[in-house]
């Protein structure tokens with residue numbers, strides 16, 4: 149099963165009738181067991197594309213579909229949101245159970261599944277805590293566990309670590325690599341952090357500034373779990389430099405636009 | 409600059425302390441006790457006539473006598489019945505209307521102007537009408553209390569539902585949650601704190617309406633009792649009735665606070 153995004157465009161029209169073209173003619177494929185990172189300057193439409201992919205937002209034109217779907221199977225998305233989106237009135241375990249409740253899973257199986265994913269993201273002992281009692285990193289892990297628990301066919305992540313400090317972020321990246329190796333889910337990962345994209349992804353897709361278009365696709369052909377090793381440091385740095393040079397012009401222009 | 413200038417030490421003062429000061433709980437008890445004592449002394453000294461202001465001990469004695477001969481119990485049962493029935497009916501109806509107008513755009517267009525137009529009417533003004541329609545019995549009084557409870561609950565539920573975070577709705581939709589699941593697991597919990605604020609407002613209103621209705625049209629009840637002793641100018645018994653009312657309000661509030669802590673555990 150693979151996901152294809154075909155010729156997707158999105159134009160927002162505000163109350164005064166002014167239209168803003170955010171995405172233009174996006175073509176993108178996420179293959180089975182592939183980790184694709186979407187990188188682009190702030191405001192280029194990454195979150196918009198992710199929302200369209202998940203069916204939470206209607207594209208102005210174009211389509212999103214799964215190919216090679218087994219007959220009778222309805223593909224499932226799971227999303228990890230930029231702002232976690234945990235339910236403040238649900239404890240950690242109940243937050244993780246939410247998606248399972250929507251699937252109508254029976255109690256015993258649900259309990260088992262929740263327990264497994266709490267352990268997977270290292271939150272044992274916090275089952276009954278409420279989100280406001282957790283740190284930012286722990287909250288994000290609950291969000292990830294909630295998404296993984298429904299065993300989705302496609303995992304969508306929107307800058308899941310952007311609110312974290314640099315140390316926690318690095319640790320979470322490593323944890324995500326280990327987690328991903330265990331589950332090997334097809335993943336579309338949005339970030340504006342180039343280093344993060346290079347450490348995690350099989351392919352890095354670069355979006356240009358508004359209107360967002362795919363401007364370049366970089367394939368990172370180093371085994372994911374070995375990217376930390378010193379022998380690859382130079383190759384990694386080369387990838388980062390290549391991507392940075394490609395988007396630096398865009399990023400600078402975006403900054404100037406904000407300052408205007 | 410001379411080599412050895414005189415210097416002093418400056419201790420940085422703790423400048424937030426006056427804003428963060430706390431006092432032990434017994435201070436409230438002691439201060440109320442002092443006030444009562446002052447009141448008692450003024451009465452004992454004969455500074456005011458006990459007809460106008462009976463002493464606290466006198467009121468308490470009257471209260472005990474009234475409890476002992478069953479007068480308080482009888483009134484309390486009648487009043488509790490009315491307020492309980494009115495409160496439950498009014499708040500259930502308010503909850504339902506608030507939820508529906510808050511979620512359905514059509515119900516919002518139809519219902520909200522109606523609610524907003526009827527809300528400012530003092531409900532006590534409707535009692536004569538209710539008596540005309542429903543008779544002098546319990547139903548007219550209960551209906552009026554229910555009306556008074558309905559509006560704050562409906563309006564608070566409505567705004568609680570309206571201000572739900574769209575991100576959380578998005579999360580629920582992304583997990584393919586059904587409409588019912590979204591209502592029960594996202595919209596309602598989100599509105600609960602507002603709903604309880606509405607219930608506490610309504611508790612005050614219902615007590616007010618209860619007494620007013622009983623003064624206008626009832627034989628038994630705390631309101632009728634107070635009015636009765638007012639007419640007879642037996643002030644200590646009148647004040648005893650007022651104390652029962654104040655205790656009733658206090659217990660009502662505590663009960664709601666307890667329920668809120670049970671229902672909204674995520675807000676310490």
Ligand SMILES: Nc1ncnc2c1ncn2[C@@H]1O[C@H](COP(=O)(O)OP(=O)(O)OP(=O)(O)O)[C@@H](O)[C@H]1O
Pocket residue numbers: 160161168170188189190191192193194195196197340
């Ligand atoms: N609902 C909306 N209505 C109108 N304009 C919108 C809406 N949502 C997003 N936009 C506009 O679309 C553009 C892209 O927004 P989007 O959130 O997709 O950016 P992003 O790439 O995720 O940025 P960031 O990295 O800062 O999260 C922005 O210019 C934004 O103003």
Ligand SMILES: [Mg+2]
Pocket residue numbers: 194195196230306
């Ligand atoms: Mg975004």
